[in-house]
Amino acid sequence: MGQDSCLTLRLRFIYRMSDPYVVSLAFPSGSPDLPPVVWELSRELLWEGIRRPAGLGSVRIWPPCCRCGGGQLRILLKEAGETALLEVPFSKLYVWLVSDSFGLVSMGTESGLIDWDAVVRRLRNDR
Incomplete structure (x- = not known):
């Protein structure tokens, strides 16, 4: 049985035009020698x-x-089998999403940034 704990972490939300459908959440790894743990979501x-x-x-x-x-x-x-419940300040996230994400790529225009030929080549090579 797992142990519940509550931690305060510096969580970074990252948006890149090169992957326009994705927002990455970067968590500190707990060690300065290790890269952050990244979780991607739509x-x-x-x-x-x-x-x-x-x-x-x-x-x-x-x-x-x-x-x-x-x-x-x-x-x-x-x-x-592991679960994390994050509580994120709503107003800060909202401002970031609207300015830093939708300010770069408007909702509904993401597909215009995808190199579809490269996607097809990658799919063909993965068989």
């Missing part, structure tokens, strides 16, 4: 989760609950 899922409960399976997102004192967006991550 930018569209994150946007949906800001407005209403969203996600299935290994990633679920809930917007702030006004009845619970609301300023935190909650993100549940599950993998290999």
Whole structure:
């Protein structure tokens, strides 16, 4: 049986035009010699989760609950029997998503940045 614990971590949200559908969450590894642990999720899922409960399976997102004192967006991550529940300041995440993400690539225009020929070549080589 696992042990529950609560930690305060510096979590970085990263968006790159080279992977326009993805938002990366970078967690410190706990050691200065190791790179951060990165979890990738859909930018569209994150946007949906800001407005209403969203996600299935290994990633679920809930917007702030006004009845619970609301300023935190909650993100549940599950993998290999382990679970992490993140509480992220809603207003900071919202501003970042709108300015740093949608400011670079508007929702619905992501496919224009994909090199589809390269995707097809990669798929053919993976067989």
